[in-house]
Amino acid sequence: MGSGSSSTYSGAGGSQPYANTYHVVQKELNKDKKDPDIYNPSTGYFKNPTATNLENATQNSSVYIDGKKADGQYTYVMDKNGKIIFGKRSNPNDSAKRAPHPTLIGGKDPEVQNAGMITFKNGKIFSVDNHSGHYRPNIQSMGKVESALQKLYERDPKLFHKDSKWRK
Amino acid sequence: MNQNEKILEVTTYLFSCRHDDPAFDSDDSYEHSDAAQALIDEYGWKEVFPYWFDYLQKKCPTEDDVINFAHLFFYYGGSEQPLRDPYPFVSYLYYRVNTAKYGADATDIFDSIVIPLLSNIGEISLENEPDYVPEKDPRILSGVEAWRKADTTG
Numbered sequence: 001m002g003s004g005s006s007s008t009y010s011g012a013g014g015s016q017p018y019a020n021t022y023h024v025v026q027k028e029l030n031k032d033k034k035d036p037d038i039y040n041p042s043t044g045y046f047k048n049p050t051a052t053n054l055e056n057a058t059q060n061s062s063v064y065i066d067g068k069k070a071d072g073q074y075t076y077v078m079d080k081n082g083k084i085i086f087g088k089r090s091n092p093n094d095s096a097k098r099a100p101h102p103t104l105i106g107g108k109d110p111e112v113q114n115a116g117m118i119t120f121k122n123g124k125i126f127s128v129d130n131h132s133g134h135y136r137p138n139i140q141s142m143g144k145v146e147s148a149l150q151k152l153y154e155r156d157p158k159l160f161h162k163d164s165k166w167r168k
Numbered sequence: 169m170n171q172n173e174k175i176l177e178v179t180t181y182l183f184s185c186r187h188d189d190p191a192f193d194s195d196d197s198y199e200h201s202d203a204a205q206a207l208i209d210e211y212g213w214k215e216v217f218p219y220w221f222d223y224l225q226k227k228c229p230t231e232d233d234v235i236n237f238a239h240l241f242f243y244y245g246g247s248e249q250p251l252r253d254p255y256p257f258v259s260y261l262y263y264r265v266n267t268a269k270y271g272a273d274a275t276d277i278f279d280s281i282v283i284p285l286l287s288n289i290g291e292i293s294l295e296n297e298p299d300y301v302p303e304k305d306p307r308i309l310s311g312v313e314a315w316r317k318a319d320t321t322g
Contacts (some may be wrong), residue, residue: 028298050272061196068188071239089279090272098279098299117294119280121201121243121260123194131297158196 015130018138021080021111024102028134037093040101047106048099049092054118056154061158062123069123076128077104077112077135078145086118100115101134114141125149126159171211171292178207180220187239192203197220220246231274233249235263239276247284254285259311263319267303278302309318 016022024032032039040043049067054076057063063070066086076086085104091097096105102110115132118125130137153157153166160166169176182204186190193200208216219239224291228234238261241247251257267274282302284290291307294298302308 024236031299035186071187072277073283074276088272090275092272095271095275096301096303100298122187130285131294134293136295156193160276162196162198 015136015138016142019151021113022115022135022137022141023109023111024134025136028100030076032102034051035097036102037091037097043106044108045102045106045110046093048087048096048103050087050108051104052087054086057086058156058159061156063120063159064123064124070120071122073117075099075104075132076116076118077101077110077116077132078148079105080111080113080139082113082144082148084118084145084148093100101132112137114145116145122163123166125159125166126164127162132166169237171215173185173206175211175216175219178203179216179223180227182207182244183220183223183237183240186278187236187243193243200240201244202219208245208249217246217249217251221260224260228264230267231270234261235270235274235277238281242280247281250288250290251285254282254289255311256314258282258285259308260315262308263312263315282308311316 016025032044032045036048052065053149054063057065058068065074065086070086073089074086075089078085080085084146087099087104089098101112101115105108112131112135114129114137115135116128116137117132119127126148128142130142130145132141148167157167182200185200203222217253224234224237224241228237242302261278261281267275267278279302283294283300288292294300
């Protein structure tokens with residue numbers, strides 16, 4: 001069972017205690033439930049249409065999203081199966097809002113192993129962090145993401161920007 | 169060639185290309201990226217930034233040009249550099265491009281610039297404000313208004 005379940009973590013600052021998986025923190029869940037552009041009472045979080053499995057998004061040593069080279073900061077989660085899913089922050093339902101991390105999975109209780117922001121420059125992986133106000137994952141969970149990216153690096157180092165830590 | 173001419177020449181070289189041109193820094197080449205880094209290393213960000221901002225104001229006549237500039241600015245690491253008051257610069261992006269009209273292409277790359285610049289000076293934190301929307305930030309809105317006034321009076 002993951003930590004950060006609605007009964008155990010208020011989301012009032014700091015990270016959640018280390019766990020295999022994390023639920024959305026209560027504070028953010030309560031807020032999202034009031035917003036029909038983010039959360040539907042019967043189906044839960046909408047699914048971000050740009051959600052992309054990083055492993056399957058590579059072509060000619062570059063990462064693509066929506067038919068273009070990934071370029072900028074994107075939200076990402078590591079799902080329960082260890083896949084890194086990333087997507088655009090813009091909200092397709094309302095341009096004046098953003099699509100939070102849980103929308104990369106969608107549904108009523110999207111559990112993740114980690115969440116944060118991933119940065120690409122001209123299609124190359126540049127950096128990754130664990131900045132997610134919705135999941136507030138423990139820093140210890142970064143190791144799982146680092147390992148997954150290391151495997152990707154071993155498969156194709158040119159997927160990574162030359163100034164990224166993997167190539168230094 | 170003096171310092172000003174040199175910065176101007178390299179700035180023009182860096183920003184006169186299309187970020188989505190398949191030939192742009194392709195196949196593990198970092199020619200433009202390296203040139204940007206060398207320029208900042210040699211003259212310092214404080215000297216270089218005004219030239220980049222000036223290029224945006226004078227050489228990017230269309231919304232598409234501004235979005236292209238934003239991608240290049242991000243790629244060259246502009247959002248990782250310190251800017252004590254980033255509001256005039258970031259407000260200018262929204263003054264020039266209506267992101268509601270232009271859509272995700274503008275929204276995502278502008279967010280990618282604004283969030284690090286404002287996080288660097290402690291103005292925002294995505295962990296505390298995960299739904300932060302620059303277009304609703306009163307400080308940016310007032311910056312956009314200032315650019316609009318300057319445009320009509322200037």
